[in-house]
Amino acid sequence: MAGSAAHRELTGLGLREAAGLARAGEVSPAELVEATLERIAALDPGLTAFIRVDEEGARAAARAAERVPAAERGPLHGVPLAVKDNVALAGQVCSAGSRILDGFVPERDATLAARLRAAGAVFVGRTNMHEFAYGVTTNNPHYGAARNPWDPGRTPGGSSGGSGAAVAARLCQGAIGTDTGCSVRLPAAFNGIAGLRPSIGRVSNDGVVPLAWTLDTAGPMCRTVEDCALMLAAMAGRDERDPQSAEVPVPDYLEPLERGLDGLRIGVVEDFSLSGLQAGVKEAMEAALDVLAGAGAELREVRLGELGPSVSALLTIDIAEPAAYHAAWLRERPGDYGEDVRTLLEAGELYLASHYIQAQRYRTVLRASFERALSECDAVFTPTVPFTAPPVGATEVRLESGEELDIITAVMRYNALPPLTGMPALSVPCGFGEDGLPVGLQLIGRAFDEATLLRIGHGYQQLTDWHRKEPPR
């Protein structure tokens, strides 16, 4: 059972709908929180989307929200959100899915969490993740494997797999994810929800347990693109506590959503965007392009040079920087890591500095290539992943070509590009594969132009209903 009919109705509301009703006093924050907690209690034992549920804190926050005068209610008033376990909340264990940090209790909220609270959000719990965000499956050795609500035998992806599963299963109206190589967009695609990786610098990393400093970015995960826009608006902006956060004005993300798709130019990368895909994924991509073109978007073939080493470069950086961050723990407490993360960290210790530098240099080359392409179009279109969610526990994936690849390498084909360039990317659900599992498309945009991606994604969602599909229970 997933709760009473009235409660199911509340958990089925989108973030913007729920906030609107709560601001208007038509639904109380306490009702939203109770419905959410009831649903988590009913469904999460089968999903392990949460590491910790903060019933007491959520109820107290809901009560406090009810005392806020109508005129002072924020855009996220009373809305239940979930936080990935690597984001600090005052007084709550922030383990980053690890045993190493299972006693770490931050004294204050991460900046992005504080901003969401200030906008009225109520945090209901901390979502499961790949240990230290260092992996793509959320097959967590300490807290259990998170499972995909569309098929519990499949992975929800990672590293923000708990956030993806929780949003898809209606266990919260939205969630925070973090994305170093793929970790917002991959679970968004595998779980049939929207996920935005903002430009590097758009959202403060203050209070977020690092994985790779030059790649890490936090972003919203919601059922709709519009809800992602609402969350981003609350999270984004310069923060003195994070020197890498940018002094770039935060635009209105909601107003442009309704401008439609007419006249927008979508770049399809020659011999790349639609090649080597699982059959069902390719069909979904072609159908999505037809929808975009049918709504007035212009499809343009664009060229991107030097894509070949992108996965190699991403992995080189994403193995060297974590090794530096974890160096002391790896020597003091090696047995407290899960096997896969420990091995990656040990391997990272053996990399040459020159390889790391070459990978950083390559980012400049790749970004120049994207800047050229994005001078001819408004967004570059790719799938988020070339295949649907593999079984829980899978470490390798067989591609359409028959080639078997390590799962991390396999999911990075399209995912690696935005982190390397620093540019924003949005994953939007666009159908289902032959196995009935969700498929996501990816839109990559100009640095700090999240607004255009959100406009395209929202325009697409006005013409399709993939985001309204609900996993079986």
Add this chain to the structure above:
Amino acid sequence: MAAEIDDAQIVQLARLAGLELDRERRAAVLAQLSGLLAEAGAVNELMAGRREVGPGIRFDAREARDGG
């Protein structure tokens, strides 16, 4: 380098890094380096041939936006 590395090299690299790896750990690391990172040479090959004069590393998206 990754695809051709062997146990003896891992012993040396680990010693340089000050990391203690027993036989079992070395086997796991070797498998990792030979599998996941088999193509790690690709980026080195591309970038080693580029010897442009001037700034070489920019990973901050702010610079992309500002045209830096």
